[in-house]
Amino acid sequence: EDKVVQSPLSLVVHEGDTVTLNCSYEVTNFRSLLWYKQEKKAPTFLFMLTSSGIEKKSGRLSSILDKKELFSILNITATQTGDSAVYLCAVDPGSGNTPLVFGKGTRLSVIA
Amino acid sequence: DAGVIQSPRHEVTEMGQEVTLRCKPISGHNSLFWYRQTMMRGLELLIYFNNNVPIDDSGMPEDRFSAKMPNASFSTLKIQPSEPRDSAVYFCASSKSGTFYNEQFFGPGTRLTVL
Numbered sequence: 001e002d003k004v005v006q007s008p009l010s011l012v013v014h015e016g017d018t019v020t021l022n023c024s025y026e027v028t029n030f031r032s033l034l035w036y037k038q039e040k041k042a043p044t045f046l047f048m049l050t051s052s053g054i055e056k057k058s059g060r061l062s063s064i065l066d067k068k069e070l071f072s073i074l075n076i077t078a079t080q081t082g083d084s085a086v087y088l089c090a091v092d093p094g095s096g097n098t099p100l101v102f103g104k105g106t107r108l109s110v111i112a
Numbered sequence: 113d114a115g116v117i118q119s120p121r122h123e124v125t126e127m128g129q130e131v132t133l134r135c136k137p138i139s140g141h142n143s144l145f146w147y148r149q150t151m152m153r154g155l156e157l158l159i160y161f162n163n164n165v166p167i168d169d170s171g172m173p174e175d176r177f178s179a180k181m182p183n184a185s186f187s188t189l190k191i192q193p194s195e196p197r198d199s200a201v202y203f204c205a206s207s208k209s210g211t212f213y214n215e216q217f218f219g220p221g222t223r224l225t226v227l
Binding site: 041042043 | 216
């Protein structure tokens, strides 16, 4: 059974801290790994990773994939209260018509 | 583009009542997904359609749940009869399958409360 495991389940940090969120996966086939941010409403897309070792970056957020060790990390530097959200990791198990497999998410709370 | 549209945004109903949730996917997207999200279980895939055809409904919890997609621009998720444990946020998402890029775009969700 395809599985995505995220850790930690929740995290509370102070503004300005750097956080690392983890996502490990076991899937029969792998095409890509996606990170989503979910605030009060629906998940919104952050990154899609397909190749090992290539960092994707958007402002203070960055992510990297290790296809050998089957994990990805999402880094947020200089956190702000607006970064408070649930961060979801999902894996596309490939073949074009298969759904994403989601982890349970990491709830990040950034306090002033 | 209006994005994925869901209605209603909130619904409060009594146990035993029928609930119908509606979704309009993004135009041109040919895959549609229904998810349920709770604090305890996270985001769970209930069913997904490809080109209006249900592909996998193994996530549908019970026979009380049913989903239809009569055309490319509309889908419904029905719960009959509803129970308190069905209370959750129900998300609809769509994507353009058949391409390498499988990003799913989520609707705003329907928050269902069954009393």
